Amino acid sequence: MSASKPRTLFDKIWDAHVVERLPDGTCILYIDRHLLHEVTSPQAFEGLRAAGRKLRRPDLHIAVADHNIPTKGSRIPKDIQEEDSRIQVETLEKNVKEFGVPYIPILDKRQGIVHIIGPELGLSLPGTTLVCGDSHTSTHGALGSLAFGIGTSEVEHVMATQTLLQAPQKNMRIDVTGTLGLGCSAKDVVLAIIGKITTAGGNGHVIEYTGDTIVGLDMAGRMTVSNMTIEGGARAGLIAPDQTTFDYIKGREFAPKGEAWDKALAYWKTLPTDPGAHYDTQVFMTSAEIAPMVTWGTTPGQVVPVTGIVPNPMDIEDEGKRAQHQRMLEYMGLTPGQHMTDLAIDVVFIGSCTNGRIEDIRAAAQVAKGRKVADGVQALVVPGSGLVKAQAEAEGLDRILLEAGFEWRDPCCSMCLGMNPDKITAGQRCASTSNRNFEGRQGIGGRTHLVSPAMAAAAAVTGRFADVRQMG
Amino acid sequence: MEPFTKLTGIAAPLPMQNVDTDKIIPARFLKTIKRSGLGVHLFDPLRFNKDGSEKPEFVLNQEPYRKAEIIVAFENFGCGSSREHAPWALLDFGIRCIIAPDFADIFFNNSFKNGILPVRLPRAVCNQLIEDTKMGGNARITVDLERQVVVRPNGEEIPFEIDAFRKHLLLNGLDDIGQTLQHSTSIDSYEARQEQDRSWMPTTMTAA
Numbered sequence: 001m002s003a004s005k006p007r008t009l010f011d012k013i014w015d016a017h018v019v020e021r022l023p024d025g026t027c028i029l030y031i032d033r034h035l036l037h038e039v040t041s042p043q044a045f046e047g048l049r050a051a052g053r054k055l056r057r058p059d060l061h062i063a064v065a066d067h068n069i070p071t072k073g074s075r076i077p078k079d080i081q082e083e084d085s086r087i088q089v090e091t092l093e094k095n096v097k098e099f100g101v102p103y104i105p106i107l108d109k110r111q112g113i114v115h116i117i118g119p120e121l122g123l124s125l126p127g128t129t130l131v132c133g134d135s136h137t138s139t140h141g142a143l144g145s146l147a148f149g150i151g152t153s154e155v156e157h158v159m160a161t162q163t164l165l166q167a168p169q170k171n172m173r174i175d176v177t178g179t180l181g182l183g184c185s186a187k188d189v190v191l192a193i194i195g196k197i198t199t200a201g202g203n204g205h206v207i208e209y210t211g212d213t214i215v216g217l218d219m220a221g222r223m224t225v226s227n228m229t230i231e232g233g234a235r236a237g238l239i240a241p242d243q244t245t246f247d248y249i250k251g252r253e254f255a256p257k258g259e260a261w262d263k264a265l266a267y268w269k270t271l272p273t274d275p276g277a278h279y280d281t282q283v284f285m286t287s288a289e290i291a292p293m294v295t296w297g298t299t300p301g302q303v304v305p306v307t308g309i310v311p312n313p314m315d316i317e318d319e320g321k322r323a324q325h326q327r328m329l330e331y332m333g334l335t336p337g338q339h340m341t342d343l344a345i346d347v348v349f350i351g352s353c354t355n356g357r358i359e360d361i362r363a364a365a366q367v368a369k370g371r372k373v374a375d376g377v378q379a380l381v382v383p384g385s386g387l388v389k390a391q392a393e394a395e396g397l398d399r400i401l402l403e404a405g406f407e408w409r410d411p412c413c414s415m416c417l418g419m420n421p422d423k424i425t426a427g428q429r430c431a432s433t434s435n436r437n438f439e440g441r442q443g444i445g446g447r448t449h450l451v452s453p454a455m456a457a458a459a460a461v462t463g464r465f466a467d468v469r470q471m472g
Numbered sequence: 473m474e475p476f477t478k479l480t481g482i483a484a485p486l487p488m489q490n491v492d493t494d495k496i497i498p499a500r501f502l503k504t505i506k507r508s509g510l511g512v513h514l515f516d517p518l519r520f521n522k523d524g525s526e527k528p529e530f531v532l533n534q535e536p537y538r539k540a541e542i543i544v545a546f547e548n549f550g551c552g553s554s555r556e557h558a559p560w561a562l563l564d565f566g567i568r569c570i571i572a573p574d575f576a577d578i579f580f581n582n583s584f585k586n587g588i589l590p591v592r593l594p595r596a597v598c599n600q601l602i603e604d605t606k607m608g609g610n611a612r613i614t615v616d617l618e619r620q621v622v623v624r625p626n627g628e629e630i631p632f633e634i635d636a637f638r639k640h641l642l643l644n645g646l647d648d649i650g651q652t653l654q655h656s657t658s659i660d661s662y663e664a665r666q667e668q669d670r671s672w673m674p675t676t677m678t679a680a
Contacts, residue, residue: 019662022654028655030662032673040555042505043601056659059675068503084503091505102676123676135554135578151556151577152507153585153648161652163659169577199490203577229574233551256672264672299490299551303585343614371662417499422516426522438494438552440517458605 006274008171009238010206013146013271017129021164027120027402031103031165032128033145034158035114036063036101038092039419040133044156045095055099056162062123063096064104065089065292066113067419071409075106085420095117099159110253111412115353119223120387122252126241126303132156136353138229141253142222143249144241145272146206149230169195170280172234176213178287185363187355187433187452188220190212190228191293197283202234205281207275208240213287218250220359227354228435231300240272253260277429292468294340294431295450298439306455306467308468332447333427340465343396343449347430348379348460349408349442350453353418355433356384359393360453364406365397367457367471373405374463378408380422382414406460418443431459473587475645479568481541484531485605491545493552493579497561510557511564532565536609536613544601545572549590550579559586569615570623573598584638585648589617591632600624619644 009013019028041063049053055061068085069075077093080086089106096103110121115136118124126144131137131181133155140147154164174193194201195326207229210217212227223238229237239245246265249255256264291305304311313325313336329335334343350364352357364381373379381401383389389411392398398408415422416434426445433456434441437448451459458466486665494517501513519530526533532540543562550558551573559582560571570583571591584591593601602627605611614623617639641648652659666673 005654011588020658026635026637028652028658030659030666032670033676039502043507043556046505051649057663062676067542083505088503088505102678122674125673128673133554133556135552137554149554151554151559151578151585153556155648160649161656161659162663163652164651165648199551199574200574203548203574230552230578231549233576254674254676254678256674260672260674261572267672268672272564288578299492304613320489377489388568419499436492436494436552438492440498444498444517444522460534 005414006277008277009144009208009240009271010146010171011131011277013127014168015139016127018109026165026167029129030162030163031131031158032060032129033123034061035118035130035131035137036061036155037067037114037134038088040067040152041095042091043152044159045099046157048099048159053160055101055159056350058100058102060162061159062102062104063092064111064114064117065092065106065154067413067417069106069412070421071412071414075410077106079168082255096262106394109386110124112388113353113356113413116225116356116384116388119143119219120252120385122249122255125255125264126245127248127271135230136227138235138237139223139353140229141229141238141414142219142226143245143269144238145236146236148235151335166461169206170204171278172202172207172281174207174209174285175211175305176209176285176287177211178213180213180287183454184453185454186224186295188290190225191295191303191450192290193285194228194232194301196289197232199231199299199301200233200284202229202232205234207232207234207237209237214239215242218359219244220357223357224354224385228300231372231435241268242279262310292452292455294455294465295437296332296334296340297298298331298437300435300450301439302328302329306340306465308340310334310336310338342464342466343429344464345377345431345459346428347424348377348456349430349434350380350430350456351382351384351414352434353384354435355389355453360398360433361392362386364453364457365400367454367468368404368461369400371404371461373460377460377463379405379460380409380415382409383411385411405463408414415442417441431456431465473645473648475589476568476589476642478614478616478618479541480612482536482539482609483542483544483601483605483611483613484537484540485602486531486543486545487602489546490537490551493550493555493558496550496558497555502555502557507560510561514561514565524549539566539578541566542571542613542615543567544598544605545570545597546595547573549575551576556576556582556586556640557587559583559610563588566591571598571601585640587645589615589642591622592614593622593630593632599631
């Protein structure tokens, strides 16, 4: 028998989950884990109800409310001021009860952003398929899980059948090598990647991140990279599981234990891409291309090093692109040639599924320690989950941040998107550790610049973008 | 889902790249538990001023495009979020077809589930169609899914590609779930195999 064809990590997970291949190549793909939240599930439950269907495997689902939950004051659903938000959360609570879906209540200490708690609780595992009605589901790819965002019709499809109809995606490899410079983090790596491949660069592909820069990241950093995969157009961004992954998972609440752990581990070790496997697209980068980064435009690909300047639209040949660039500058209130470090900021947001983990809060606290938030700047730190919050408080990070003048909030999606009371107002400029700088994303007319947690903290204490490498 | 067979209608030009889901339907409008009623918020940041009045320069605020059923746009339409509220809002407004050089993957999938046909055509063709749309009420474009052609106002036919399976579902207005449930026995046997091979896979039942 001839040796089997070398396969990528993606190929292996895909092959292991094909229930049936339909004549045109579309596959019925088995889904091992489904995470639900309050925003994209109500219409799916309604669909099930209308068709008289139920969940095929409720034991593979878990629900949590995150997008609408206030980060201060009462967190009980009935106390949520905005009626629409309250109804959405109460609807989730009603639906999970009616359909028997495992649920983490808002007051449970494990509650948090769905993409923070999946890995944290040991629910996101290598070699599995994981979906959620949220594009940042790519986060879980950092653990070697084929994880991607789906729409509400697909949420309903997974609930009813535990499968999805999927066409195979192409393989893309993004290889980053070299030691990261001082002050550079995973966020800077992924912003530099998107700057290079553009926001549509990954369309139609599943990305695998390789290279010693990626392997050298801790799990939090890897999750930051995978999280923003969708901003480069790919639905899923995988990192091969290794000892760092296994050490992270071991002992977590739902992670396999005892004999099951040994079995799982033996399987997970077979997952990394075989030598000679084919990638349809390959991109190579070195750490020399990565500095502390700041976005200037209204897509995450419009990014420059903090030492850079606002690019000039007149340098663009394509007329349409030039016009769009000009419109962005207008929206962002920027002029070509402006130094990023000359831009004064009004708001700082540290949190989100991109950068709401304990490592991110440590990075922010390290910069904040012994300094003060600049006059007139509002700076929020929002832990990604109740467990992150408790850990940070055990380490005294909350006190460091509070003493420096930051606000220390309760876990939720917060200022990443305008769905809860945390918003910026028109014209305000925000240094944000979140993932999207689209127009109006953080509030109508708000101006978002994406940065790392350390860069966000540096901006908070200087009142403008500052090169964190100069902050000692 | 309403079948999509052949559509002849007014096409609106939206010559922009990276039309993201926050432009199509901002997050603050996602706080609904229904699929319908989102059309009034479609393209809110492009379509309305802060006081709620219309921006006269936006194409969907102009005649005859208020009745547009087709949109012609540029690269990476629908990038960003997985929110199905984006196709719901388009559909609720009356849009059944979007023509662009390419689409963001999740938006592309979500469109089919709602009877909206996303058609990929090269940039040069989209440029041509955008010129056609400027003929106003005379600019009726036909999208014939059965024959896989877009017909320009001058009668020229432009072929497009589509997966056979997706075409079948759309032409017949079929529910994906109903289709998949016909393969229930395959799912049963997959799960039986998996119970052996991946017995380590934890369930979530202890959470509740």
